[in-house]
Amino acid sequence: MAFRMQMDATDAMDIHKEPAAVLTNYGSKPGESSFANNCLVARRLAERGVRFIQLYHWGWDSHGSNAKEALNLGFADRCREVDQPIAALLADLKQRGMLEDTLVVWGGEFGRTSMRENRFGQVMQFVGRDHNPGAFTIWMAGGGIKPGTTYGETDAMGYEIVKDAVEIRDLHATMLYVLGFDYHKLNYSFQGLEQKLTSVKPARVVAEVLA
């Protein structure tokens, strides 16, 4: 099995085998370490039946305390780094019919304020924004999700939720549902509690976003 994994994994990771047009779509340069290459590898892994693939991209803590964290500099670069490959990945999955049974989830662990962060009341050199746990956006595509739907609303400031709040546990319940799990049943006994992925509070599947 170790042999098979090593042989198959190297093949899956070898994006040299992709045609030039595909590499261009992703903005991918083989040999480089980039989110674009990761996206392409993700598609190749999914094609080979890999069930869970996590792509990680970092450098989004855009407080504005230095150029890398500035909205108009580092943050803009981060956006460029992910925008094209994500579009290419979704287009690729759709074209190959894989979006029918693949769920793509994009998100972070919190949002950011819509107003500028100025620490200690001082105007900072670079423009950035602080953490905002009160409201943020996550999108999903593919398996069982209704395309073109937006759900939930913040106030005009983007600070707090005013309509159709989705708790993290609701998101998890929804993801589990489209993966075919009953989140009430998917639990394990630990420390005297039936631990659930949706925590102890009542969760709900956001039926409004289901196809």
Place this chain on the structure above:
Amino acid sequence: MTFSLRQMSIRTRFGLLALAPLLLLVTLLLFLPPDGVERAEWAQFIGRFHLLSIHFPIALILLVPVLEIAGRIRRFPDLRASVDFSLALATFSAIVALTLGWCLARSGGYSGSLVTQHMWGGIFVAALSWLCWMLHGRFLGQRLDFIYAFGLVVAVGLVSWTGYRGGQLSQGENHLTEHMPTVLRAWLRLPQEDKGPTAAASTSFFTICVEPVFAGHCNSCHGPSKQRSRLRLDSYEAVMRGGKHGVIVKAGNPQGSELFHRVTLPAGDDKFMPAEGKRPLSADEVKLLELWIAAGASPSLAADAIKGAPTNAVSTVADVTFEEIDTAAVEKRRAPLASAVAQLQKRFPDVLEYESRGSADLVVNVSLMGAKFGDKDMAALKPLAEQIVVADFSDTAITDGSAAFIAVMKRLRVLRLMHTQVTDTTLHMLGDLNQLESLNVFGTAVTPGALEVAARWPKLQHLYTGETKIPADVQVSEAVRGKLVF
């Protein structure tokens, strides 16, 4: 005078035996009354048999005066001998029915004066039945015998009244008079029946905008079947009447109205409604309630009289429910296939699975076998062909030589032939797969000539034709056009 069990008659012994559960029931009623909280399901299940068993004691109690009266007619002197037995049976069956009734009331979420009256009525009926049983014949020919007769009359009256209250509980408060003809109503001087809510006009803001909110979110707990906290929200009158905690709507004052307060609490609050993680009201729905209360909580105010009301506010999306999987039934459906499935799983590891835990349908995915799977292997799938609903032959060595084997998979919903040698010939042979929803021929040599067959698949949603000989601007019918994915 000494009492000993042996000297007692059989009747007295059984009478004392019946007294114990009767007293126990009184205690239960006093200390564990129905309080509107739903409890164990099995108790509710057993409790429902109250509705069945209750008719037995009723009939017996009504039978006793019939026996007593008919027995005085010279032709049926034997009838009176049955009275004692009937009363004993009535008492014991009443105790059984009472116990079931208490189970139902205590666990079924009942509360309020109606159920309380019904229960005490039941207790007194059983007690009277017991008393009559004990007194029957004891003072025969004495003046005190009138107590027995009087007890019987009261028992008959009480059983009728209690039964009527029970009917109101299960069938609705006006279950007897609901369909009374107008003439009779007038003669009895009953109020003329009002169809539907008295006050709420059908074109009113209440009926059009507010009631659907209650129907969608509230009535499963505050409606005809359950009245949590003695509150119903299924008619204008019920909404205005309020519940255990009093009036919930203060006309003109949304902020001061319990109804509005409860739905606008922070979602985690214990008093937030709808409770127990049920879908909360949308902001638009909350707005509708607020506007309605602010405008005076009127039953008749026209729907268009309130300006700025959100339209189409009521969510039409039903909550997701999870069905219990009956594993035994699934096993049964899988049994005929089991040996063929096991055989195939042995020959091709990891390619054949049931579609889900609750299904006997099969999913085949041989794409991971790549070139190791070819036309010669297709015959192996034949015994299970009609159970296969999803099949993925992508990246395998199959050619048009496999088409005949795929064509017999009559229930296929999803078919993937990505990166294979199949051509138009295969597609033309699949025209009868009328369950097909998704077909993938990405990266094959399929040409526009194959598209005419697409019109024969009534359920088709997607036909993946990227990297084939079909150009993106291919000339096809509108119906097919929308399904092509390039």
